[in-house]
Amino acid sequence: MRKFVILGLIAATAVPGIATAQSAAELRHDRREIREERRDLRHAQRQGDRRDVRDARRDVRDARQEYREDWRDYRRTHRDVYRGGNWRAPFRYSRWNVGAQLRPTYYNSRYYINDPYRYRLPRPGNNLRWVRHYNDVLLVNIRTGRVVQVHRDFFW
Structure with a gap:
């Protein structure tokens, strides 16, 4: 039994x-x-x-x-993976566009998406990182701070 x-x-x-x-x-x-x-x-x-x-x-x-x-x-x-939740950050929401340059406080390791495959995001290249900014996901060049790609309202 x-x-x-x-x-x-x-x-x-x-x-x-x-x-x-x-x-x-x-x-x-x-x-x-x-x-x-x-x-x-x-x-x-x-x-x-x-x-x-x-x-x-x-x-x-x-x-x-x-x-x-x-x-x-x-x-x-699959809401548990893509939930927006209560997202707090020490700065206000900004609508970033491709080509914008971010300050390091916006894309430091605290906001990295360490497992992009879980969210079905493509693998970032060299010196690129997926960064969560409120409910948006940004692909950022961590050397220059430039935004390479933006997915708005990715989390909801």
Whole structure:
């Protein structure tokens, strides 16, 4: 009897992790399909058939919209990872744009996102760090303080 209880507990903890991996994989698969449809669109444009181009554009637009909705649903179901929460900082919120230069107090190690893969952010390059600024995520060059990329309202 004890073995069945332990086996049940193991299964209860493993199954949600498996379901999460499948949904993330499905999103990656959808993104690949959108890329393929874009290639088809470019090919149709080269061929010069207006009807095919119009249909291909509509397909790409629909696929993008569907992907955005799926991504929104994924973030909603994984609120524990993407929650905004009570975020406090010793400075006021500023809306940063690409190319802006930050002071070191805005991007010091206290605000680094140490595990970008958890948030499905791409791996930062050399001298780059993902930094959380309230509910935004900034990719910052830590040598110069320049903002390279911005994701607004990433956490909510």
